Amino acid sequence: MKTRALGPGASQVSVVGFGGMPLSLSDRPSEEQAIRVIHESINAGMTLIDTADVYCIDENEYGHNERLVRKAVESYSGSREDLIVATKGGLTRSGTDWGRDARPDRLKLTCEASLAALGVDRIDLYQLHAPDPDVPFAESIGALAELRSEGKIRWVGLSNVSVAEIQEAESTVPVTTVQNRLSPFFREAIDEGVVEYCAAQGIGFLAYSPVGGGRLNKKLYNHEGLSPLGEKQGASPHELVLAWVLAQGSSVIIIPGARTTEHAMSSVRAADLELSEDEVREIGAAEYSTD
Ligand SMILES: NC(=O)c1ccc[n+]([C@@H]2O[C@H](COP(=O)([O-])OP(=O)(O)OC[C@H]3O[C@@H](n4cnc5c(N)ncnc54)[C@H](OP(=O)(O)O)[C@@H]3O)[C@@H](O)[C@H]2O)c1
DSSP: OOEEESSTTOOEEESBOEEOGGGTSTTOOOHHHHHHHHHHHHHTTOOEEEOOTTOSSSGGGTTHHHHHHHHHHHTOOSOOTTOEEEEEESEEEETTEEEEOOOHHHHHHHHHHHHHHHTOSSEEEEEEOSOOTTSOHHHHHHHHHHHHHTTSEEEEEEESOOHHHHHHHHTTSOOOEEEEEOSSSOOHHHHTTHHHHHHHHTOEEEEESTTOHHHHGGGGTTOGGGHHHHHHHTOOHHHHHHHHHHTTOTTEEEOOBOSSHHHHHHHHHHTTOOOOHHHHHHHHHSOOOOO
């Protein structure tokens, strides 16, 4: 598997990482299957796993996905040396609703909970899941900087942020990664300059929902505009789209979700697709309805 730097001065990671969220939401697979998908993904060369404390059904099971990732990692029989586990804090669950709470004291508590759920002394990459409009951004970042200087987190990441917010954070703490949405369905990370800024700084851009997320990805199966190129390349529409996302910047890393080994292996194949500039343009120019 090809690799890219996770961020300035950070480890190399596989360009395709594993997005853990679908393994812990309401339509999740059995734990046995979930662990098998993670093991097969690591076997295929993935060295980055993305999780979060809020990947769970509701407020009664915070940390579900982190505990699952821990079980998968601890039961993996091969080498775990290169494996980077990234988690996040700053969101809440209330029933099926997602909320924001990035008060500094709460981030410190959620970081402790993530350390316990993951069973580690230090989190590889701790990401602010999203800025909280009710908390000054600098205060949330200050908490991450403190956690880093206390040795509880190795690298700091941001998610759902603008270029201005990345720059504001950089004045307090080194920013290793930025995790924003990016797929041909949703291109605001390109339009607003976040992908370009990350590439210029060497900040890893972790593209989330790279095939459009749980609902929209299904539209790719019978995507007529992508089928001629798919036949030529011997690739599925999902693979073409993932290769398109990877081609958007030199620091892009994709973290597609998967509940089946088949889908995870398809995403792995996307890393090796060789697309010409014209082919990348062709994929980008196809129709992607979000209806
Ligand atoms: N920071 C944030 O705010 C944020 C928000 C959303 C997601 N994320 C992260 O980003 C990760 C990915 O996002 P996502 O899960 O929302 O959406 P996604 O990666 O676009 O994938 C959605 C679904 O598409 C299917 N799929 C993926 N790759 C495929 C392939 N190569 N071939 C066929 N089907 C494929 C999978 O279905 P099956 O499940 O049926 O296999 C997957 O669950 C999450 O798991 C999470 O770690 C972060």
